[in-house]
Amino acid sequence: MLFSAIPGLNDTKKLLADAVRSNHVAHAQLLASPEGGLNLPIALAMATYLHCSQRGDDACGTCPACSKSLKYIHPDTHFVFPFNNVKSEKDEDRLKADILKTWRTFLTESPFGNLDDWAAAYGGEDKQPIISREESREIIKALSLKPFESPVKVMIIWLPELMHPTAANAILKILEEPSAKTYFLLVTNGVEQLLPTIRSRTQIINIPLLQDDEIAACLSQSGADAKRAEQITQLAEGNLNAALKLLEQDDLPDDAQRFADWMRACFKKNYGTLIGFADEYHALDRMAQRNMLHYSMNMMREALLARAGAETLHRAQGNQLKFIRDFSRVMNTKKIEKAYTLMNDASYHIERNGSAKMIFMDLSLQLSTVLNP
Numbered sequence: 001m002l003f004s005a006i007p008g009l010n011d012t013k014k015l016l017a018d019a020v021r022s023n024h025v026a027h028a029q030l031l032a033s034p035e036g037g038l039n040l041p042i043a044l045a046m047a048t049y050l051h052c053s054q055r056g057d058d059a060c061g062t063c064p065a066c067s068k069s070l071k072y073i074h075p076d077t078h079f080v081f082p083f084n085n086v087k088s089e090k091d092e093d094r095l096k097a098d099i100l101k102t103w104r105t106f107l108t109e110s111p112f113g114n115l116d117d118w119a120a121a122y123g124g125e126d127k128q129p130i131i132s133r134e135e136s137r138e139i140i141k142a143l144s145l146k147p148f149e150s151p152v153k154v155m156i157i158w159l160p161e162l163m164h165p166t167a168a169n170a171i172l173k174i175l176e177e178p179s180a181k182t183y184f185l186l187v188t189n190g191v192e193q194l195l196p197t198i199r200s201r202t203q204i205i206n207i208p209l210l211q212d213d214e215i216a217a218c219l220s221q222s223g224a225d226a227k228r229a230e231q232i233t234q235l236a237e238g239n240l241n242a243a244l245k246l247l248e249q250d251d252l253p254d255d256a257q258r259f260a261d262w263m264r265a266c267f268k269k270n271y272g273t274l275i276g277f278a279d280e281y282h283a284l285d286r287m288a289q290r291n292m293l294h295y296s297m298n299m300m301r302e303a304l305l306a307r308a309g310a311e312t313l314h315r316a317q318g319n320q321l322k323f324i325r326d327f328s329r330v331m332n333t334k335k336i337e338k339a340y341t342l343m344n345d346a347s348y349h350i351e352r353n354g355s356a357k358m359i360f361m362d363l364s365l366q367l368s369t370v371l372n373p
């Protein structure tokens with residue numbers, strides 16, 4: 001991948017490119033981002049840039065090194081990623097070859113994909129992927145060899161927070177004293193879950209989520225009209241992968257109207273209506289259920305901004321903004337904080353396959369008490 005293929009993040013891309021050109025690249029970098037951030041594409045582009053023999057502001061994309069890097073087959077770029085042996089393959093060499101082939105296909109076809117997309121790619125949706133203790137031996141083995149073609153070796157470790165504790169401890173020594181011209185790029189969505197000893201051995205680079213205008217521009221380039229791009233952008237909240245998935249849906253739910261009707265029913269304690277909403281919510285697919293709660297939490301943020309008079313920070317517009325202003329009049333900071341916490345807890349339980357109807361009904365009853373004690 002090239003830096004130019006990644007939307008936004010211009011400051012981050014310039015920082016990394018300048019470090020390479022000035023020969024001031026830390027041997028171990030921790031590329032940290034929330035879920036939905038583009039830290040894996042950044043790591044892939046960084047590896048391409050390090051190997052490129054004709055680099056300028058970006059990798060050239062045409063030299064032999066770039067040709068291999070763009071197919072993810074460069075012999076001096078090594079990948080470590082979580083997976084689960086779902087087929088219980090006994091032949092380790094065959095398993096590694098098959099999973100690496102699937103990994104390369106995943107990177108090519110889903111450059112902004114997440115862990116769920118990766119699990120679906122190799123058929124491991126029902127099992128928790130992990131970086132096994134055996135992988136630490138493979139890391140040490142791979143980095144003990146001299147580079148084949150490039151002046152440097154690059155080790156990309158995706159989601160090191162999913163490392164088996166034994167594997168995490170095993171790589172501490174090589175992180176602290178790597179071979180010459182060896183660079184580690186650790187790509188994490190949970191920096192706080194890593195061992196403090198790993199964090200202390202790396203240079204942490206925070207990769208922010210995309211801005212709304214950057215998401216909207218990507219959607220427009222993918223064929224979305226302005227209204228649809230605006231609606232998806234609000235739902236995606238900086239997550240490009242989520243935005244592109246929403247774009248594939250034929251009909252997006254009107255979460256703005258649904259949220260307004262839901263809050264009115266909660267405030268009036270109209271339990272019959274809330275039971276109907278629970279049935280409707282249960283009938284949604286898992287992604288739509290999750291998106292509804294995330295949208296609702298974002299609206300609580302908008303209500304807090306309205307209470308604070310921070311008009312310039314609003315993302316809501318039109319009728320949506322009018323409702324938020326009216327809604328904020330019956331709310332206060334404590335109510336907003338409590339409602340947000342309840343919605344966040346409900347999202348957690350939805351993610352873990354709890355009964356959507358029960359979770360939503362319980363949430364509605366608790367919100368009724370919060371909004372109108």
